[in-house]
Amino acid sequence: MENKTVIHSNPVDFEVRSLDAMCINESELKHPWWYNFKYLAVGLVFGVVFVKAEIISWFRIQEMFRLQSFHMYGVIGTAVVVGAISVYLIKKFKVKTIHGEEITFTDKKFNKGQIYGGLMFGFGWAITGACPGPLFAQLGTGVLSISVVILSAIAGTWTYGYLREKLPH
Amino acid sequence: MIETITQPWPWYVAGALIGLIVPALLLLGNKHFGISSNLRHICAACFPSNIPFFTYDWKKESWNLFFVGGILIGGFLSAQYLGSSEPIQVHPDLAKELASYGVTDFSGLVPVQLFSFESLFTAKGLIMMIGGGFLVGFGTRYAGGCTSGHAIMGLSNLQWPSLVATICFMIGGFIMANFILPYILSL
Numbered sequence: 001m002e003n004k005t006v007i008h009s010n011p012v013d014f015e016v017r018s019l020d021a022m023c024i025n026e027s028e029l030k031h032p033w034w035y036n037f038k039y040l041a042v043g044l045v046f047g048v049v050f051v052k053a054e055i056i057s058w059f060r061i062q063e064m065f066r067l068q069s070f071h072m073y074g075v076i077g078t079a080v081v082v083g084a085i086s087v088y089l090i091k092k093f094k095v096k097t098i099h100g101e102e103i104t105f106t107d108k109k110f111n112k113g114q115i116y117g118g119l120m121f122g123f124g125w126a127i128t129g130a131c132p133g134p135l136f137a138q139l140g141t142g143v144l145s146i147s148v149v150i151l152s153a154i155a156g157t158w159t160y161g162y163l164r165e166k167l168p169h
Numbered sequence: 170m171i172e173t174i175t176q177p178w179p180w181y182v183a184g185a186l187i188g189l190i191v192p193a194l195l196l197l198g199n200k201h202f203g204i205s206s207n208l209r210h211i212c213a214a215c216f217p218s219n220i221p222f223f224t225y226d227w228k229k230e231s232w233n234l235f236f237v238g239g240i241l242i243g244g245f246l247s248a249q250y251l252g253s254s255e256p257i258q259v260h261p262d263l264a265k266e267l268a269s270y271g272v273t274d275f276s277g278l279v280p281v282q283l284f285s286f287e288s289l290f291t292a293k294g295l296i297m298m299i300g301g302g303f304l305v306g307f308g309t310r311y312a313g314g315c316t317s318g319h320a321i322m323g324l325s326n327l328q329w330p331s332l333v334a335t336i337c338f339m340i341g342g343f344i345m346a347n348f349i350l351p352y353i354l355s356l
Contacts, residue, residue, distance in 0.1 A: 038197050039232045040239035046190055047243020052174075052251060053183030056244070057278040059259050062267075065346030068260040071180050076320060078184025079191075083202075083325030086192035095196070103195050105326055108313070114334040117311025118319075122341015124304030126350060127297050129279070131316040132309060133204040135302075136237050140244025143279045145286045149302035156306025157208040161222035167311065 031099075050137040058129030065126050111169040117160075124156075175253045191325050200232055203318035205309035207237045270354040283354075293356040312337070 050056045055075060063069035089095070090103055097103060125131055128149055130138060135153065138146045160167075194200040211234075213227035256275045259267075264275070272282050288294025309315040312334045314323065320338065323331020 033231070035198075036232050036235040039194070039200065039236040040242070042190060042193050042197065043236040043239020043241075044243040044246070045186065045239075046236075047240035047245075048247045048251065049178070049183050049186045049243075050240065051244055051247035051278070053178040053180065054257065054278060055183060057257055058280055058283075059257055059263065059275065059278075061342075062346060063260050063263055065342045066260075066263060068263055074180030075184040075187065076316070078181050079188040079321050080324045082185050082188025083191035083321055084327070086188065086195075087325045090192060090195060097196055097199050099198065101199055103199050105201075108323060108328040108330040110330040110333065111313075113311045113313060114319075114330050115337050117308045117313070118334040118337025119308070119341040119344075120304050121308030121312055121315060122338040122343075123345040123349070124301050124306075124308055125316075125338060126342040126345035127301030127353070128305055130305070131204070132208060132305060133237070133240055133315070133317055135305070136204075136240045137244035138279055140241040141248035141278065142245070143277065143281075143284065145284050145289075145298070146279065148286070148289060149284070149298050149305075152299045152302030153306030153309075154208050154211050156303040156308070157205075157310045158212045158216060158218075158220075158223075158306075159303070160307045160310040161209070161212060161220045162218075164220075164222050 046133070047137045047140060050134055051141060056130060056134035056137045056141070061125065061129040113167070113169050116168065124153075175251055177253065177258075187321065188325075191322060194236075198232065200236075201318070202322040203233070203314055204237060204240075205306075205315035205318060206230065207233050208306050209310060210234060266351075267354075270351075272354070291356075293353060296353050296356070308341075 053071075053075060054060050055072070060069065060072055064072035087105070091105070095103060121131075128135070130146075130149070132153065135146055135150050139150065191202050194202050209223070210227045210230050213223040213225060217223040257278060259275050267273070267280075272280050274280060274282050282288070283294065283297055285294070289298060305315075312319065314331070314334065316335075316338065319331040319334040324335065
């Protein structure tokens with residue numbers, strides 16, 4: 001497989017995208033757009049788990065924040081342990097992607113947004129009983145009114161982008 | 170077998186499967202698990218408005234939109250074909266508390282008495298749907314991630330800023346659920 005050294009064709013674009021983004025690892029290989037369906041497949045499994053384990057249930061989230069149920073702590077705790085072991089193994093054995101690319105990790109930088117924004121998201125999480133992923137799964141199960149919550153979340157993100165320079169970070 | 174699948178799944182099965190999404194995305198294309206970034210990509214695609222935070226090539230992140238599209242389809246399929254017909258089990262204390270606010274319908278994963286198009290015309294519904302959604306969108310981006318990006322991906326990669334964010338998510342949730350939400354639900 002050809003290993004190109006051109007990493008970021010447009011450094012300015014990369015700079016902007018990398019602001020707080022989770023996913024800036026740009027592929028060096030050019031794939032046809034339909035290769036993205038592999039991510040759709042992973043998302044599909046994720047959506048099924050969300051529904052079947054009732055993670056998208058408003059009631060489960062309320063129980064979590066009232067310490068009435070272990071369920072959500074068990075889910076998140078197990079996910080972190082499995083995820084951490086996986087990341088450790090990938091780093092240790094320098095595992096490559098199925099296309100032979102290197103797997104890279106970027107360290108997160110601390111800023112005050114993680115505190116202020118974290119608290120705000122916590123408020124929203126307890127009200128809506130959903131984080132962004134579950135919102136889409138809830139909509140998928142047929143609760144069409146959740147589209148309003150999603151649109152409001154998009155408006156929230158937009159407002160953050162608009163005010164970003166004025167907010168403490 | 171079918172019986173087992175249609176029943177609600179236990180936490181250790183769900184947790185392990187969600188944990189495996191981390192290596193799955195890394196192995197499939199060096200992608201980092203995260204969902205709230207999609208809200209940003211949607212802004213960048215639809216209303217960039219010359220805001221620097223939204224003027225980037227969102228198409229390079231389109232995998233993330235496919236991922237979230239999969240979540241939506243997964244939700245649809247499981248509700249259609251894998252659902253259990255029984256109502257959601259709710260802790261008796263929570264059921265009692267909710268009943269005092271008039272929330273008594275536990276038939277769906279989302280309480281229809283709180284989240285519906287009709288409830289948008291009530292103060293309670295408006296605050297919960299519009300206000301709650303806004304806080305989710307604003308807060309996740311301000312914090313640089315949500316439960317998936319910080320709590321699962323960030324902690325899996327042993328990032329201490331993600332631990333700070335996760336602790337703040339939980340503190341915010343505890344404060345809201347126990348001290349503020351009761352007032353909103355009483356409206």
